[in-house]
Amino acid sequence: MTQFSDDASVAILAYPGVQMSAVLGLADLFMIASGNSNRADGPELTVTQLTLPASAKSNDYDAVILPPNLTGARGEDATDILRWLRNQHATGTIMCSVCAGAFWLGHAGLLSGRPATTHWALEGEFRAAFPDVELAAEHLLVDDNDIVTAGGLMAWVDLGLFVVNRFLGPQTVSQTARHLLVDPGGREQRNYRSFRPPLGHGDAPVLKVQHWLEAHCETEISVKDMAARSHLSPRTFLRRFKAATGYTPIAYLQNLRIEKARGLLERTRIPVNEIGWRSGYADPSAFGRLFLKATGLTPGEYRGRFGVQS
Incomplete structure (x- = not known):
């Protein structure tokens, strides 16, 4: 010793x-x-x-x-x-x-x-x-x-x-x-980390897509869908989105979904599988893996540490 x-x-x-x-x-x-x-x-x-x-x-x-x-x-x-x-x-x-x-x-x-x-x-x-x-x-x-x-x-x-x-x-x-x-x-x-989407970049088409993602992140969304919302070509949209937010569109969407899931785990007693579905993950095991990678905790562990007490 x-x-x-x-x-x-x-x-x-x-x-x-x-x-x-x-x-x-x-x-x-x-x-x-x-x-x-x-x-x-x-x-x-x-x-x-x-x-x-x-x-x-x-x-x-x-x-x-x-x-x-x-x-x-x-x-x-x-x-x-x-x-x-x-x-x-x-x-x-x-x-x-x-x-x-x-x-x-x-x-x-x-x-x-x-x-x-x-x-x-x-x-x-x-x-x-x-x-x-x-x-x-x-x-x-x-x-x-x-x-x-x-x-x-x-x-x-x-x-x-x-x-x-x-x-x-x-x-x-x-x-x-x-x-x-x-x-x-x-x-x-x-x-403990939270996702704070950058919104003050001044790129109006990108901001429009960000607001749309906030309301629809649980749905199946492709980069092509985002580019269509911005009225930009996919290539131009990718470049401007990364420049404005610091994230690729897919990485941004994943961060947004995990943040939505965090909030539901903290504030509600909704079952974990349903929270995954509400956050855009149809596969519970995929949701669990991605949540663990992002937060260092399983959804259940996160709820146990930060969730409301029933």
């Missing part, structure tokens, strides 16, 4: 606009975990809250965490912070981020060619800013050894437990998770 014998130091960056509930929550989580570990004669985590650049120190930390940001800032002009992050990483520090905190790591040049995640709603913006990053926005947490990134605003809990596991061990993770009544693992962002 792996022994965890050395204390570790963690810096939490309270940069301008940071989500302070995450900063304080992480500090509390690490305090609870350290107490659990200490009672078993194990190591502890020393936590430092930094408000860079004013409080930047020369200390080398075992891990640095960039929590979420609530202001829309992305850190591209935070020269002192970005330089400090690069210097810390060069000393062997594990660099961690949650949600939009990944933008700071990206602008520091630490994610180039590396796998990472961020909040699913920031996927388009992140890909545009860092096209050379292997973004996996469907995952809640991506562990790439010295770079660890987590997804949504509350994913600081998942990252915190990951750090506890890394430095204090799985037994302390289990004790801490039970104390906090949180799930120590098994979640993915795609469990």
Whole structure:
């Protein structure tokens, strides 16, 4: 069994606009975990809250965490912070981020060619800013050894437990998770992800088809049918639809159908097979496979986690 014998130091960056509930929550989580570990004669985590650049120190930390940001800032002009992050990483520090905190790591040049995640709603913006990053926005947490990134605003809990596991061990993770009544693992962002059709692109024929699909997505629809609705040739329609929405017409339709199914699973007690049919899938097994691929859960599991209680 792996022994965890050395204390570790963690810096939490309270940069301008940071989500302070995450900063304080992480500090509390690490305090609870350290107490659990200490009672078993194990190591502890020393936590430092930094408000860079004013409080930047020369200390080398075992891990640095960039929590979420609530202001829309992305850190591209935070020269002192970005330089400090690069210097810390060069000393062997594990660099961690949650949600939009990944933008700071990206602008520091630490994610180039590396796998990472961020909040699913920031996927388009992140890909545009860092096209050379292997973004996996469907995952809640991506562990790439010295770079660890987590997804949504509350994913600081998942990252915190990951750090506890890394430095204090799985037994302390289990004790801490039970104390906090949180799930120590098994979640993915795609469990929560919603399809948000882009509607502000300004292409009227494409928008007309999108509105039609909203009302008729459960019916059998081909690209030829969509092109006819747009009064464009199929080739022109394909090109303009992809340019306006970022999706091929078939991929868009599949996303729309899965989103319709999500809503029915969440709000109703309609049988799963009927929900598949209402969403455009005559074959229940095909519906189940596609839903699992899109969400990471079977329709029944999704209803059990997010559905109304009868």
